[in-house]
Amino acid sequence: MDHLAPKVHIGGITFDLAAILMIVITTAIVMILASMATRNLSVDKPGKLQNFMEWVVEFVSSIIGMATDFKRGKVYIGLGLTLIIYIFIGNLLGLPFGIITEAHGQVHFLGLPLDMDGHEEAHFSWWKSPTADAAVTMALALTVIALSHIQGFRQNRKHYLKHYLQPWPVFLPINLIETAAKPLTLGLRLYGNIFAGEVMIGVILNMGFYGIPALVIWQGFSTFVGAIQAFVFTMLTMVYIGQASIHEEDH
Amino acid sequence: MSFNWTTFVIQLVSFGLLFWFLQRKAFGPLLGIMEKRRQAIQEQLDSASNNRSDAERLIEEQKQALQQARKEAYDIIEQAKSTGSKQAEDIVIAARNESNRLKEDAVRDIETEKNKAVASLKAQVSGLSVLIASKIIEKQVDEQTQKQLVDEYLQEVGNKS
Numbered sequence: 001m002d003h004l005a006p007k008v009h010i011g012g013i014t015f016d017l018a019a020i021l022m023i024v025i026t027t028a029i030v031m032i033l034a035s036m037a038t039r040n041l042s043v044d045k046p047g048k049l050q051n052f053m054e055w056v057v058e059f060v061s062s063i064i065g066m067a068t069d070f071k072r073g074k075v076y077i078g079l080g081l082t083l084i085i086y087i088f089i090g091n092l093l094g095l096p097f098g099i100i101t102e103a104h105g106q107v108h109f110l111g112l113p114l115d116m117d118g119h120e121e122a123h124f125s126w127w128k129s130p131t132a133d134a135a136v137t138m139a140l141a142l143t144v145i146a147l148s149h150i151q152g153f154r155q156n157r158k159h160y161l162k163h164y165l166q167p168w169p170v171f172l173p174i175n176l177i178e179t180a181a182k183p184l185t186l187g188l189r190l191y192g193n194i195f196a197g198e199v200m201i202g203v204i205l206n207m208g209f210y211g212i213p214a215l216v217i218w219q220g221f222s223t224f225v226g227a228i229q230a231f232v233f234t235m236l237t238m239v240y241i242g243q244a245s246i247h248e249e250d251h
Numbered sequence: 252m253s254f255n256w257t258t259f260v261i262q263l264v265s266f267g268l269l270f271w272f273l274q275r276k277a278f279g280p281l282l283g284i285m286e287k288r289r290q291a292i293q294e295q296l297d298s299a300s301n302n303r304s305d306a307e308r309l310i311e312e313q314k315q316a317l318q319q320a321r322k323e324a325y326d327i328i329e330q331a332k333s334t335g336s337k338q339a340e341d342i343v344i345a346a347r348n349e350s351n352r353l354k355e356d357a358v359r360d361i362e363t364e365k366n367k368a369v370a371s372l373k374a375q376v377s378g379l380s381v382l383i384a385s386k387i388i389e390k391q392v393d394e395q396t397q398k399q400l401v402d403e404y405l406q407e408v409g410n411k412s
Contacts, residue, residue: 005253007255013257014255014257015257016255016257016258019255019258019261020257020258020261023258023261023262023265024265027265027266027268027269030269030273031269031272031273034273034276034277034278035276035277037277037281038276038277038278038280038281041280041281041284042284043284043287043288043291044288044291050281053277053281054281054285057278057281057282057285077278077282078270078273078274078278078279078282079270081273081278082266082269082270082273082274082278086266086269130262133255133258134253134254135254135255135256135257135258135259135262136258136259136262138254138259139258139259139260139262139263139266140262140266142263143263143266143267
């Protein structure tokens with residue numbers, strides 16, 4: 001039987017409780033981790049968490065340095081850090097376990113009926129990676145793409161507007177398609193990788209005891225994929241922002 | 252694949268909040284600390300390089316001072332050597348002069364004493380011979396003759412001596 005997402009309807013608006021729960025949990029974990037890491041800041045005797053956080057800062061700085069000019073991309077270091085930590089933790093959260101509730105007959109959450117999709121019995125899956133939800137990844141992707149356009153328009157107006165007509169004005173439709181494709185590829189790449197990983201875990205779980213070695217291997221691989229995808233998302237964010245807003249003088 | 256716009260909006264809002272919170276509470280202070288550390292390290296590097304150049308300068312000065320001192324010591328020794336040998340020569344010359352003078356004095360004294368002794372001997376001998384002669388020949392020769400005889404005799408002695 002398929003696992004359903006627990007949904008409630010309030011005034012015609014559908015709330016996906018699992019996604020909301022995971023967004024809140026991931027946000028809370030990132031906040032707590034960052035607060036702990038930066039609680040006792042010290043110039044000459046950094047603690048372990050502070051060291052780790054400084055390593056992450058260096059890492060994101062190197063990403064910005066790779067994608068664009070570091071001096072001018074420095075202001076985006078906070079955005080890059082937030083993205084990479086949030087996405088990485090989000091990617092990993094769905095890996096270690098799942099929470100499934102069985103429902104026989106209509107069940108309620110805080111007095112609201114859960115959407116059973118017309119069935120009498122349903123299995124609700126409460127625990128997953130927030131990044132295994134297309135709405136979440138598209139929200140992240142659109143945020144950064146919108147930011148890149150805004151910054152391009154504000155700081156680099158002439159070249160930003162001109163690039164739609166490059167190399168000739170006849171390329172305008174192609175450039176518009178590229179502009180529309182950027183957030184789609186950015187968001188759906190992340191969603192696809194993480195969602196596929198979770199589907200695969202579900203498949204392996206159905207194998208029973210024989211699946212344990214495969215599960216171990218796949219979870220290790222998923223950790224790797226989660227890290228890579230967080231890196232790729234941050235990298236592409238910086239590349240897009242750099243392309244749009246930071247005009248290099250030498251070309 | 253289902254796309255839930257509520258989730259989309261919630262994610263937008265929560266990401267905005269998260270970004271705002273982290274920027275304000277975590278990354279701002281952290282970046283500040285890292286910048287501070289960078290400056291502190293830069294300062295230490297600068298002061299280290301200053302110290303090193305100071306040390307090099309001091310070593311150079313010390314070397315020169317040592318060289319100077321060595322040269323002065325050498326000069327002093329040389330001077331002392333030359334002074335010493337000159338003094339020694341002076342002393343030797345003075346001693347030689349003194350000894351010469353002493354010798355000459357002594358020779359002269361000896362000469363004088365000898366002459367004196369000879370003169371006194373002459374006088375005594377003449378007196379004694381007068382005495383002896385007078386004892387021997389008593390009244391036979393008067394004093395005038397006697398004296399003449401003695402003088403002759405002494406002349407002979409003087410020639411022989």
